[in-house]
Amino acid sequence: MRLVEDQKITRSVPGFAERVAQESGQPIEACYQCGKCTAGCPLASVMDMKPNQVIRAVQLGLEDTVLDCNAVWHCSGCETCFSRCPRNIDMSRVNKALARLCIIEGRKPRDPAVATFHKAFLESMGRWGRAHEVEVLSLTKLREASQRLKDIRLGAVLFEKGRLGLLPSWVRKSRDVRRILADSEARARTTQETEP
Amino acid sequence: MATSDALAVTYYPGCSLESTAREYAESISAMCRKLDVELIELEGWTCCGATSGGVLLDHEAATALPALTLQAAAEFERPVFAPCAACYNRLMVAQRDLRAEPELMEKLGLEPRVLDLKVYSLVDLLRDFVGLDRIRERVVAPLTGIKVACYYGCLLLRPRDMELFDDPEQPRSMEEIIEAIGGDPVEWALKMECCGAGLAATMQDACEHLVGRLVRNARAAGGECAATACQLCSMNLESRQGDTSPAAKPLPVVYLSDLVGLALGCTVSEVGLGRHLVDVRPLLAAREAVSAEGH
Incomplete structure (x- = not known):
């Protein structure tokens, strides 16, 4: 299988498929490789592993292979795959679970810019209770050299059109948001400690 | 200008309508005035977590964020209008999951009425809540x-x-x-x-x-x-x-x-x-x- 030749495979991890099934809430074992997910995926052309290959690798327990591929980060979450899946697997949720496992295991994401954006978003949301877009984009650019020179003209046009809110809006309930974020992190730490 | 045929919704604009999508917020409020749809903004609303919450947070937290909004909006006897498609999506998915997971409802301390709360996007707000007849009449x-x-x-x-x-x-x-x-x-x-x-x-x-x-x-x-x-x-x-x-x-x-x-x-x-x-x-x-x- 091409998948096996191209990817560096170290080992099949027992229990990995079950862990992903649990994290994503999806019946991973049900996939029979019809390939409809990949056929309809708008981002398949920029993925190193296609959606059906990711599922197969998860079934085989190839943890390093799937947690180090760019596909989990390049999923836009459009859910076209799920709309067409005859086995009722929400692939977008599988990708999200894999992305999250990659982060909580302390691995380096294959597309760091996407991960940096998501982190900046949650950071800003926790700070103010609402995401402050200018802050999210600025932090992403500050932290990712590859992003610094992109969209400068777009930013200028948006500013000129009055579409960049420079000040965040703070809400009292930001406390609740911070608590939710902290709880999620604490649970992730506990699971990580109990995993073999 | 509240008339007898005014319709009221709890308005949940979402983060980007305050900034990069200001033009959308302007468009929504101008259109709603013409339709006598009163937008009552949910006071102190918080972010739904959007895609980033779905990726980096666990299921419980990713559901708890939109649930804050559902819970606050369930105080009122009117539907929620979320013009931001991402907010709409997070609220709808949270309702789907909470319906299937009563234990999560309990853990998050949510009241059953968050499940009955009707959430509208721009499209079904116009077609179903306002109705095509009212739109036609006012063209x-x-x-x-x-x-x-x-x-x-x-x-x-x-x-x-x-x-x-x-x-x-x-x-x-x-x-x-x-x-x-x-x-x-x-x-x-x-x-x-x-x-x-x-x-x-x-x-x-x-x-x-x-x-x-x-x-x-x-x-x-x-x-x-x-x-x-x-x-x-x-x-x-x-x-x-x-x-x-x-x-x-x-x-x-x-x-x-x-x-x-x-x-x-x-x-x-x-x-x-x-x-x-x-x-x-x-x-x-x-x-x-x-x-x-x-x-």
Whole structure:
């Protein structure tokens, strides 16, 4: 299988498929490789592993292979795959679970810019209770050299059109948001400690 | 101006309508005034977590964020209106999950009425809550002559197991609204294809590829503009067409609420069209020419 030749495979991890099934809430074992997910995926052309290959690798327990591929980060979450899946697997949720496992295991994401954006978003949301877009984009650019020179003209046009809110809006309930974020992190730490 | 036929909704604008999508917020409020839909903003609302919450948080936390909004909105006897398609999606998915997981309901301390709360996007707000009859009755400047490619994007009708207001592969509700205001919706193949907006902040090239396809297909079907009901689609479709200078003749991208608002008598600036990235004036000039001929 091409998948096996191209990817560096170290080992099949027992229990990995079950862990992903649990994290994503999806019946991973049900996939029979019809390939409809990949056929309809708008981002398949920029993925190193296609959606059906990711599922197969998860079934085989190839943890390093799937947690180090760019596909989990390049999923836009459009859910076209799920709309067409005859086995009722929400692939977008599988990708999200894999992305999250990659982060909580302390691995380096294959597309760091996407991960940096998501982190900046949650950071800003926790700070103010609402995401402050200018802050999210600025932090992403500050932290990712590859992003610094992109969209400068777009930013200028948006500013000129009055579409960049420079000040965040703070809400009292930001406390609740911070608590939710902290709880999620604490649970992730506990699971990580109990995993073999 | 509250009249006897005023309709009230709890308004949940979401983070980007305060900033990069200010024009959408303007468009929504101008259109709602014409329809006597009173927007009562949910006080102290918080972020739904959007895609980032779905990726980096566990299921419980990703559900708890929109649940804050559901819980606060359930205090009132009126539906919620979330014009941001991402907020709408997170609220709907949270309701789906909470319905299936009573133990999570209990853990988050939610009351059963959060499950009965009706959440509207712009499209079903217009079709089902306001109703096509009320829209038709109030049209003062029909959209005659404008060929519109209705673009649904991914967040309104997916995932398929949330409550859907239309068919997830071949929806028609936006087209029905365009017809109600006298416009001419075109049939095109990619109205449900993803534009990549979820990755627009960092994957510019991939988005240009996807948007390019959408724009070419909309044009080939005769579309003179694309209408969206999502500010993420709108920004992406407008900014990722490559050259958007007037000489390049980019495809204008408007909100469904812009077109409805204009048909109901709003001015161009009331619906925020001046803040769009692609110049929409040629489109509107063409429309004036057509309506001048017709009358």
